[in-house]
Amino acid sequence: MIKAIVTGHTHGLGAAIAAELLGRGIAVLGIARSAAAGIGSQVALDLSDSAALAAWLAGPDLAAWLADADSVLLINNAGTVQPVGPLAMQDPAAVARAVALNIAAPLMLAGAVAAARPPSAACRILHVSSGAGRGAYPGWSVYCATKAALDQHARAAALDAIAGLRICSLAPGVIDTAMQAEIRAASLAQFPLRERFDALKREGELTDPADCAARLVGYLLGEGFGSEPVADLRSVAPPGV
Incomplete structure (x- = not known):
């Protein structure tokens, strides 16, 4: 299983990924602050609260849910683009939240899932990264730094060569989600490149979340997953694959 x-x-790419997995007959445990319809197994947890996540991981629920699995998938999708803006405009509390949500939670879950899986179960870990982790953008210093951290985590974890475990930090492309709406709502003082993202929406260049999820899950389940610890979905799984 x-x-x-x-x-x-509960929304955006994460909701589309969960729906794609369920459509393929794969059991899904969703973790988010709120619940979503159609998913039987869910944990209400603010992943930016590292202490709350650590407390849940220290309990029996994760191992119990994974106990009958012969293959385990972890998709670290949750994240935030905030705070947007140059250094002097960044709220320290927002920086802390971003680091906890974008870095600490994926790393904590990766370690916990690798440890809690049944001894014979294969494990695949996918960090949803971004091109922003591989190229700098003005106003996105926190977002760029946190996504770059996921890339380096995958590179280093891959070097551990753990039996039965594959990992990849995958940039999914530019997707039509609420995060894109947040970007377009930023002022030019916060994000000087906003017009580029306005144009992507205006010209219909944003990828539909369901289309992206189908390609992402196809890659996650495919033979090539993990062959490169850092990858771009647009290169490894072109449209139609």
Whole structure:
């Protein structure tokens, strides 16, 4: 039995990934602050609260849910683009929240899932990264730094060569989600490149979340997953694959 854990499963790409997995007959455990219809196994948890996440991971629930799995998937999707703006405009509390949500939670879950899986179960870990982790953008210093951290985590974890475990930090492309709406709502003082993202929406260049999720899950389940610890979905799974 394949079992998958999806963070941030209540909206956007996370919801589309959860729906794609369920459509393929894969059991899903969703982790987010709120619940979503159609998913039987869910944990209400603010992933930016590292202490609350640590307390849940210290309990029996994760191992119990994974106990009958022969293959385990972890999709670290939850994240935030905030705070947007140059250094002097960044709220320290927002920086702390971003680091906890974008870095600490994925790393904590990766370690916990690797440890809690049944001894014979294969494990695949996918961090939803971003091109922003590989190229700098003005106003996105926190977002760029946190996504770059996921890339380096995957690179280093892959070097551990853990039996039965594959990991990849995957940039999914530019998707038509609420995060894109947040970006377009930023002022030019916060994000000087906003017009580029306005144009993507205006010209219909944003990828539909369901289309992206189908390609992402196809890659996650495919033979090539993990062959490169850092990858771009647009290169490894072109449209139609």
